[in-house]
Amino acid sequence: MSIVQSIIDIVHQEMARNQVSKVSVIRLVVGEFTAVVPDSLAFCFELITKDTPLEGVKIELEQVPLTGRCRACGKEFPIVEYRFVCPECQSNEIEAISGKELFIKEIEAE
């Protein structure tokens, strides 16, 4: 819920900054390894924006899978079932290189 509120706050700021009065789409980039559940987010957005200027705005989510890079051997690989273990050298010194994103990429204004 506060994630949705934060999205709304940022969108309002960006609308003012860019002198936009109507938004049709909000595009988000959401990593697999975040606390965001896409369906709940859309549902929550609908609830909160009812009877406000953002009612009916479409939320588009670009989901990013979790991938890692091994600090020992440099191998890059998809992390399946949250196993932060290198398939090449079995090291557990793994840095997540994608999957933690949580940002607003752009808005579509009319």
Add this chain to the structure above:
Amino acid sequence: MKVPVVRNILEANEQLAQENKTRFQEKGLLVLNLMSSPGAGKTTLLERTIEALKDKIRIAVIEGDIQSTYDAEKIAQHGIPAVQINTDGACHLDSRMIQQALKEIDLSALDLLVVENVGNLVCPAEFDVGEDYKVMILSVTEGDDKPLKYPLMFSKSTVLLVNKIDLLPYINTSVEKIRQVSLEINPQLEIFEVSCQNGTGLESWFNWILKRVPHYKGA
């Protein structure tokens, strides 16, 4: 017309978390963000911890709950400052709520501040409150599948307390599996197996805290 934004959705919270953190560091205190699902034993662990440490260090607690002041009253009975935050429905605490609560606490009279988050294994993991460490509890009655179901919290925590191990003879939970899967998600995770009921394993947890309190020089 496309308007590029590229802004972190949690930026407002993260900025306030940084402000909180700076304040805590200036006062030289240790701040823990305690998280678990409802009923895993957060409040009982806190009561045990306060009883064991209150003669050695100065402790205060911020209690987060959706409703009620029940937990804060329980904590206050131990003679330490306890501030209740009611989130009015929100399933986690955020840095703004902590800033409000801090108005009622004298930080310069403290060594340890524990923030007891709302019972929830998902959202609290995403919202920093300015803490030094995230500490989570998983009770063995919740089952050994939880690390895989809620990996984010296991990944962001520094400490995992596996609680209620006195109940292991009666259930089919494998602590070994909890340990193995949690360490695959987070190899740096420190794991303590404890029972807040009979006190097993708590001594190592108390020592973990004392080692990290900046002003504690040892007994």
